[in-house]
Amino acid sequence: MTNTANVSPSLTIVADENIPGLETWFADLGSITRVPGRNLTRAQLAQADILLVRSVTRVDRALLEGTPVRFVGSCTIGTDHLDTAWLEQQGISWSAAPGCNANSVVEYVFCVLAALDVDWRGRSFGIVGCGNVGGSLQRKLHALNVRCKIYDPWLTDNPDAADLESVLQQDVVCLHAPLVKDGAHPSHHMIDQKALAAIKPGAVLISAGRGAVIDNAALLSLLEESHPFTCVLDVWENEPDISLDLLDRVDLGSPHIAGYSHDGKLAGTRMIREAVSEALSLPSAPSANSESPARQPVTTGKRDFAAIRALLLAIYDPRADDQRLRAAAEQARTGKQSMAVAFDLLRKQYPKRLEFSHYNNDAPQLDTVTRKQLAILGLK
Ligand SMILES: NC(=O)c1ccc[n+]([C@@H]2O[C@H](COP(=O)([O-])OP(=O)(O)OC[C@H]3O[C@@H](n4cnc5c(N)ncnc54)[C@H](O)[C@@H]3O)[C@@H](O)[C@H]2O)c1
Numbered sequence: 549m550t551n552t553a554n555v556s557p558s559l560t561i562v563a564d565e566n567i568p569g570l571e572t573w574f575a576d577l578g579s580i581t582r583v584p585g586r587n588l589t590r591a592q593l594a595q596a597d598i599l600l601v602r603s604v605t606r607v608d609r610a611l612l613e614g615t616p617v618r619f620v621g622s623c624t625i626g627t628d629h630l631d632t633a634w635l636e637q638q639g640i641s642w643s644a645a646p647g648c649n650a651n652s653v654v655e656y657v658f659c660v661l662a663a664l665d666v667d668w669r670g671r672s673f674g675i676v677g678c679g680n681v682g683g684s685l686q687r688k689l690h691a692l693n694v695r696c697k698i699y700d701p702w703l704t705d706n707p708d709a710a711d712l713e714s715v716l717q718q719d720v721v722c723l724h725a726p727l728v729k730d731g732a733h734p735s736h737h738m739i740d741q742k743a744l745a746a747i748k749p750g751a752v753l754i755s756a757g758r759g760a761v762i763d764n765a766a767l768l769s770l771l772e773e774s775h776p777f778t779c780v781l782d783v784w785e786n787e788p789d790i791s792l793d794l795l796d797r798v799d800l801g802s803p804h805i806a807g808y809s810h811d812g813k814l815a816g817t818r819m820i821r822e823a824v825s826e827a828l829s830l831p832s833a834p835s836a837n838s839e840s841p842a843r844q845p846v847t848t849g850k851r852d853f854a855a856i857r858a859l860l861l862a863i864y865d866p867r868a869d870d871q872r873l874r875a876a877a878e879q880a881r882t883g884k885q886s887m888a889v890a891f892d893l894l895r896k897q898y899p900k901r902l903e904f905s906h907y908n909n910d911a912p913q914l915d916t917v918t919r920k921q922l923a924i925l926g927l928k
C-alpha cells in the first residue's frame with residue numbers, strides 16, 4: 549500500500565447512497581456525491597474520477613464511455629453487475645470486496661435453520677458454490693461434526709466434492725454460487741426443473757447467492773403443484789420486481805439481505821478504499837477506530853438445541869425480514885406501492901444487524917458441548 553501522507557488529492561467521487569462509512573473511508577480523497585444506485589446515469593459521472601457502487605448498478609460501456617472515471621469499486625462480493633472485460637479493455641481499474649459479508653451470509657443460514665426449528669446437528673448439508681461463503685459454512689459444519697457435500701466445479705479436489713445431483717440430495721441444500729452466464733460452468737438457471745426434482749422431499753433449500761441461479765419460473769410451477777421441500781429465498785430473479793406468486797409459496801423470503809450485517813457492509817467499504825489506494829497510488833486508508841465496543845449479553849433459560857435456537861434468534865430472526873417482505877407485497881397488491889420500490893426501500897432502511905461476535909453467551913446453565921457449538925458459530 550502506498551503511503552503518500554503529504555499528498556492531499558482532490559478527487560470527485562460518485563457513490564451509491566446506500567454505501568455506509570463513505571465519510572470515514574473516502575472523505576480524505578475529495579468530494580463525495582451520493583446518488584441512488586439503481587438509476588445512476590452517465591451524465592452524473594461527467595466529472596467523476598471514482599465510481600463506488602453496490603450490486604444494483606450495471607457498470608458497463610453504456611454507463612462509463614466518455615466519462616473520466618478511472619476506478620470502479622463495488623462494495624460487494626458479487627461482480628455479475630460489472631462488465632469487467634470492458635473495464636479492463638479500457639484500462640479502468642476496478643475492484644469488488646471478496647468475502648466482505650461472507651460471515652453475515654453464514655450467520656443468516658444458521659438463523660434461518662433456527663427460525664425453521666431445524667436442528668442441523670442431525671442433518672447432512674449440500675453446498676453449491678464453495679468460495680468465501682460456502683467454504684466458511686463448510687468449515688463451521690466440519691467443526692460441528694456435521695456431514696456435508698459440496699458442488700463447485702472449480703474445486704474438484706475438495707474432500708467433500710460431489711456431483712450436483714448428490715449435493716442436491718442432502719437434507720439442507722445451500723446455494724452460494726455466483727451468477728455466471730458463460731464460460732465452462734455457467735450457473736444461470738443451474739437449478740432448473742430437473743435439479744429441483746432432485747431435491748429430497750422434506751429437505752430445506754436455502755438460496756442466498758444470486759436469484760437467477762434458480763429458474764424461478766420452474767420453482768414456482770413446482771411449488772404450485774406441491775410443496776415437496778421447505779424453500780427459503782433471499783435472492784430472486786428480476787430483483788427488485790420479484791414475483792409475488794413465488795413469495796406467496798416460499799416458506800421464508802427476504803429482500804436480498806443475507807449479507808447485510810453492519811460489519812459486512814462496513815468491511816466492503818473499507819476493502820474498496822484499500823483497493824483504490826493501491827490502484828491509483830493514493831494515500832493509505834485512514835486508520836479506523838480500533839476500540840471494539842463491549843459485547844452485548846444474550847441469554848435463555850433453555851438447554852441444548854432449544855438454547856442454541858433461542859440465542860441465535862435473539863440476535864437475528866429472519867422471520868422479521870420475511871414479515872416485512874410479505875407486508876410490502878400486500879401493499880403492492882393493493883396498489884399502494886410497487887413491489888420494486890418496496891423491495892429497494894426495505895434494503896435501504898434495513899435495521900442495523902450486528903454479527904454474533906458482538907454478543908456474548910450469557911446462559912450459565914448450558915453444558916460444555918452446547919457452549920462449544922455456539923462458540924463454533926461465533927457466539928462465545
Ligand atoms: N444474499 C446475499 O446477500 C449475498 C451476500 C454475499 C454474496 N452473495 C452472492 O454469493 C456468491 C458467492 O459468494 P462467495 O463470497 O462465496 O464468492 P466466491 O467468489 O468466494 O466463491 C464463489 C464460488 O462459487 C464457485 N462457482 C463458480 N461457478 C459455479 C457453478 N456454476 N456452480 C457451483 N459453484 C460455482 C467458484 O468456484 C467459487 O468457489 C457471490 O458471488 C454473490 O453473488 C450474496
Ligand SMILES: O=C(O)[C@H](O)[C@H](O)COP(=O)(O)O
Nearest residue numbers: 602603604624625626807808
Ligand atoms: O454480493 C454481495 O456482496 C451481496 O449480494 C450484497 O449484500 C448485495 O448488496 P447490495 O450491493 O445489493 O446492496
